[in-house]
Amino acid sequence: MKKAIWLxxxxxxxxxxxxxxxxxxxxxxxxxPHCSCCEKYVAYLRQEGFxxxxxxxxxxxxxxxxxxxxxxxxxCHTMFVDGYVVVGHVRADVVRKLLTERPALVGxxxxxxxxxxxxxxxxKEGPIAIYAVSKDKAPTVYAVQ
Numbered sequence: 001m002k003k004a005i006w007l008x009x010x011x012x013x014x015x016x017x018x019x020x021x022x023x024x025x026x027x028x029x030x031x032x033p034h035c036s037c038c039e040k041y042v043a044y045l046r047q048e049g050f051x052x053x054x055x056x057x058x059x060x061x062x063x064x065x066x067x068x069x070x071x072x073x074x075x076c077h078t079m080f081v082d083g084y085v086v087v088g089h090v091r092a093d094v095v096r097k098l099l100t101e102r103p104a105l106v107g108x109x110x111x112x113x114x115x116x117x118x119x120x121x122x123x124k125e126g127p128i129a130i131y132a133v134s135k136d137k138a139p140t141v142y143a144v145q
Contacts, residue, residue, distance in 0.1 A: 024049050024050060024051040025049070025050050025051065025081060025082065025096075025099065026050075026051045026052075026053070026081070026082075027045065027050050027051070027052050027053070027079050027080065027081040027086075028052075028053045028055060028079065028080045028081075029041075029042060029045075029052055029053070029054050029055070029077055029078070029079040029080075030055050030056075030057050030060055030063045030064075030077060030078045030079070030080075031054060031055070031056060031057070031060065031076070031077040032056075032057070032058075032060050032076065032077070033056045033057075033058065035076050035077065037076060037089075037113065037119045037120050037121075038054075038076060038077040038119065039054075039119075040118075040119035040120075041077065041089055041118055041119030041120075042054055042119075043119075044092070044118040044119055045092060045118075048092035049092075050081075050092065050095075052079075060074075060076075060077070060078060061074060063078050064078045064085075064087060067080070067085040067106065067107070068085065068106040068107075068133065068135060069085060069087055069106065069107065069109055069133050070133070070139065072111060072139075073087060073109040073111045073131055073133060073139055074087065074109075074111060075087040075088030075089070075109060075110060075111055075112060075113065076088070076112075076113050081095065081099065082099050084098055084099070084105065084106070084107040084108070085106055085107030085108075085109075085133065086098070086107055086108055086109070087107065087108070087109035087110065087111070087133075088109055088110030088111060088112070088113075088117075089110055089113070089114070089117035089118050089119050089120055090108060090109075090110055090117075090118075090130055090145070091117070091118055091145050092118070094108070094130055094142075094143050094145060095108075097143065098142075103132070104134075105132050105133055105134055105142075106133040106134060106135055107133045108130050108131065108132060108133060108142050108143075109130070109131050109133055109139075110128060110129075110130050110131070110145075111131070114128050116128075117145065127144045127145070128144065128145050129141045129144055130142050130143045130144065130145060
């Protein structure tokens with residue numbers, strides 16, 4: 001009987017996603033009070049295993065600029081996760097890549113609100129550049145989604 005219980009526990013653990021075994025990644029997302037696509041992005045991140053705390057602000061631009069993100073890379077929300085800033089509707093796998101690789105960056109950003117990305121409805125119109133944000137360099141492309 002004890003072997004059956006132990007075996008059941010091992011099988012249950014193997015069925016869990018790796019994020020569940022390691023614990024979820026906590027993120028804090030700042031958003032404009034009137035933006036509904038941000039809520040859809042938060043739901044997407046939660047489905048992907050992130051623990052997201054939402055903070056509503058009337059000064060999203062100030063939060064983003066203070067984080068070191070240049071004005072041309074601003075999006076509709078700014079998220080802080082494990083020492084990085086993530087602006088816009090960046091896919092969860094790209095955020096995980098950032099957290100795994102740990103590059104010497106402030107963070108990454110998708111400026112604006114392009115369609116076809118997580119949380120934004122509509123068709124995706126071609127590849128979408130995700131920019132690397134650095135303290136002392138001009139933004140460069142980090143990844144494409």
